[in-house]
Amino acid sequence: MAKRVKKEAGDMSFMDHLEELRWLLIRSTIAIVIGGLVAYSFSDFIFDEIIFAPKSGDFITYRIFCDIATKYDLDKSFCMDELPFEIQSRTLDGQFSTDLWTAVTAGFILAFPFILWEFWKFIRPALYDNERKYAIAFLFSTSILFFLGVLFGYYLITPLSLNFLGNYRISSIVKNDIDLQSYISVIKTTAISCGLVFELPIVMYFLSKLGLVTAATMxxxxxxxxxxxxVIAAVVTPPDVVSQLIVTIPLVILYEMSILIASRMNRTPKTS
Known part of the structure; x- marks a missing residue:
């Protein structure tokens, strides 16, 4: 049997690229499933200590904001024992499906560095020789930014959003009994979204490399x-400047980092 020889980017046909992409997706899916199985075996800890933790008034974010509010005589809506709503499951398979899809989400987070490695191998043939040596730096920086974004979403945006939405009232007649899947969706969507938003500098690197974005435009x-x-900070935080700045500053830093990256890419000559 003839040994398969890996082709360079210039020698690969469109179907060859599709084949590489197919295997990238297959290996990434397997990694997510393995990560999901690991997460599923720790589901009790994940739900009790992580997912439902922001509902308690003793959550670290609430305590920090309560201390700041007390010290500077600001809005004290974070000084509480528990968020004023109950979580309920209204469908027969609600808890099982929630457990399953939460494990898949956790599997994606755990497998993210491997997925990045697969993505890097896919685009590597299209890069210049002097760019290929930055594989480790790319994987490390991208993974760190993603995990920082997930932590930022979980420890800051999620509790702020839960506090705002959980205390929002259109009438005292309406009682808040939150569906389990709705509660989980807020946490998962926020964490993953923030993780992806924190990839902005990396995205700007590739967009600048392709000439689609310039530092001047940004x-x-x-x-x-x-x-x-x-506006985003004002929506998810109490009506005080300190809380809004805590949310805004990391986003501003990311944007300015993206400008610096775009600026450097715009003046870096392309060499083969």
């Missing part, structure tokens, strides 16, 4: 970007 859009960040 600088011109900066004032609008800051307004959007402030």
């Amino acid at each position: 600088r011109n859009f900066r004032r609008y970007a800051y307004v959007i960040m402030l």
Whole structure:
């Protein structure tokens, strides 16, 4: 049997690229399933100590905001024993399906560095020789940014959102009994979304490399970007400046990092 020889990017046909992409997806899916099985075996800890932790008033974020509010005489909505709503499962398979899909989400988070490695191998043939040596730096920085984003979403955006939405009232007649899947969805969506948002500098690197984004464009859009960040912070935080700044500052840092990366890419000559 003839030994399969890996082709370079220039020698690969469209079908060859599709075949590589297919195996990338297969290996990534297997990694997510393995990570999900590991997470499923620790489901009690994941639900009791992680997912349902932000519902308690003793959650670390609430305690920090309560201490800040007490010290500076600000809004004390975070000084509480528990969020004013109950979590319920309204379907027969609700708890099972929630357990299953939460394990899949955790599996994706755990497998993220491996998925990145597979992505890097897929795009590596299209890179210049002087860019291929940055594989470890790419994997490390991208993984760190993703995990920082997940932590940022879980420890900051999630409790702020739960506190805002859980205390929001259109009438005292309406009682908040939150569906389990709705509660889980807020946490999963927030954590994953923030993890992906924190990849902004990496995305800007590739977009700048392709010539689709320039530092000048991002600088011109900066004032609008800051307004959007402030609006987001104002929605998910109490009506005080300190809370809004805590949410806004990391987003501003990410945006400025993206401008620096784009600026460097725009003036870096392409060499083979």
